[in-house]
Amino acid sequence: MKCIFCENINRAKSIEHIVPESFGNKNYTLEKGVVCDKCNNSFSNFEGKALTNSVFVMERCRFGIATKKGKPVKGKVNDLVVQADSDFKKNLITFKSVDPKNLKLIDPKTGAMALTVETFDKSESAVSKLLLTMGLESLYKSQKGLYNKYDFSELRDYIMNRNGIDWPFVDSQFTMPSFKSIPTFYDKHLLNKAHCKLQFREYNTNTLLFKFVYGGVEMMTNLLNRDLEWIAEQNFTKSNSALHPEHYRKKIKTVGNASYENP
Numbered sequence: 627m628k629c630i631f632c633e634n635i636n637r638a639k640s641i642e643h644i645v646p647e648s649f650g651n652k653n654y655t656l657e658k659g660v661v662c663d664k665c666n667n668s669f670s671n672f673e674g675k676a677l678t679n680s681v682f683v684m685e686r687c688r689f690g691i692a693t694k695k696g697k698p699v700k701g702k703v704n705d706l707v708v709q710a711d712s713d714f715k716k717n718l719i720t721f722k723s724v725d726p727k728n729l730k731l732i733d734p735k736t737g738a739m740a741l742t743v744e745t746f747d748k749s750e751s752a753v754s755k756l757l758l759t760m761g762l763e764s765l766y767k768s769q770k771g772l773y774n775k776y777d778f779s780e781l782r783d784y785i786m787n788r789n790g791i792d793w794p795f796v797d798s799q800f801t802m803p804s805f806k807s808i809p810t811f812y813d814k815h816l817l818n819k820a821h822c823k824l825q826f827r828e829y830n831t832n833t834l835l836f837k838f839v840y841g842g843v844e845m846m847t848n849l850l851n852r853d854l855e856w857i858a859e860q861n862f863t864k865s866n867s868a869l870h871p872e873h874y875r876k877k878i879k880t881v882g883n884a885s886y887e888n889p
């Protein structure tokens with residue numbers, strides 16, 4: 627079997643979970659060899675970081691999901707320590723090292739507070755790699771037509787660390803309609819128990835968008851290249867704070883027909 631990332635012929639021993647097991651996915655997997663053991667092992671570095679040092683850790687705690695080793699979820703986003711309930715109770719999260727400036731009283735009667743949590747802890751590059759691997763693997767599994775139609779060499783080179791250190795993606799503040807499910811009638815049930823959706827949109831010949839929805843978190847990226855035109859064309863107002871990593875935000879004003887404007 628030929629690995630879909632490094633393209634080496636291999637006899638892998640392990641099965642690749644398209645959405646990491648630590649998100650709660652048990653059954654949406656690829657057969658042995660579609661991803662070689664070497665690639666599979668190297669992915670665990672960015673997967674671990676994306677799962678525990680970004681906003682994803684909050685959702686994993688909220689859902690009471692067990693880690694791959696069967697333990698309650700624990701993570702850290704900047705200085706904030708986030709810990710799930712030890713009995714896997716849903717919607718119970720313990721926070722440690724809370725910075726008082728991130729707390730705001732929302733109801734003086736009950737004393738209820740709102741806590742602002744940052745989205746990433748230097749985990750942008752890890753999250754982008756996680757999105758791209760899930761995107762390519764899910765297309766291979768459920769949308770072979772799209773997988774064969776497009777050239778994913780820029781994605782492959784990035785995942786194999788051959789070109790650059792990051793890749794742009796946007797979070798849920800950036801909305802866009804007309805997405806379709808990647809899993810189809812035939813394999814949708816495999817993801818039933820995981821709280822996630824994998825979707826695509828063919829935006830133009832240069833842009834195949836992949837969207838990952840996990841609980842209340844949504845992330846979107848172009849699987850074909852780092853072009854920012856699709857973001858500029860959407861004219862997304864307020865601020866361009868939904869675009870990550872941050873250095874891409876400066877570029878958005880000058881691409882395409884410069885449709886981005888300051889609010």
Ligand SMILES: [Zn+2]
Nearest residue numbers: 629632662665
């Ligand atoms: Zn490989």
